[in-house]
Amino acid sequence: MTPRLATLVLAVTAFAAPAFAAKGDVEAGKQKSVACQACHGADGNSIDPMYPKLAGQYADYLAHSLHGYRDGTRNNAIMAGFAATLSDQDIADLAAYYSALPSSIDDLSRHLKAK
Structure with missing residues (x-):
């Protein structure tokens, strides 16, 4: 394998890695969310x-x-302390749980007029 091809394979693998990340479990995330x-x-x-x-x-x-x-790429002392104890699976579970909940976040859609 040429160095150029090896670099390309490494780059594709690095970008594809998140696609192979652990799947989150909503119910497990709910149980893990108590501290949050x-x-x-x-x-x-x-x-x-x-x-x-x-x-x-x-x-x-x-x-x-x-x-x-x-x-440590995001800087918040409180969150760093909590996140330091989380496994990749814990993170996937928490993300699955919170993303499944109904949100009270307001967006601009109510300000746009239907055409």
Whole structure:
């Protein structure tokens, strides 16, 4: 294998890795979310603007964020402490759970007029 081909295979594998990541289990995520509820609310819809609403967010975004807190690419002392204890499966489960919840996040769709 040429060095150029090896580099290409490595790059494709690195970008494809998230597709092979663990699948999250909503019920397991619900059980694991107890510690999250103090800040993010029992239903993932925090009423304190200091804490983000997790309910209804994309699972990939939630997982990416938790991985970032765990590996230090996202900086928040509180979240880093919580995320440090999470396995990849824990992260997938929490992401699946919160993404499955109904959200109270407002978007701009109600401001757009139907054409």
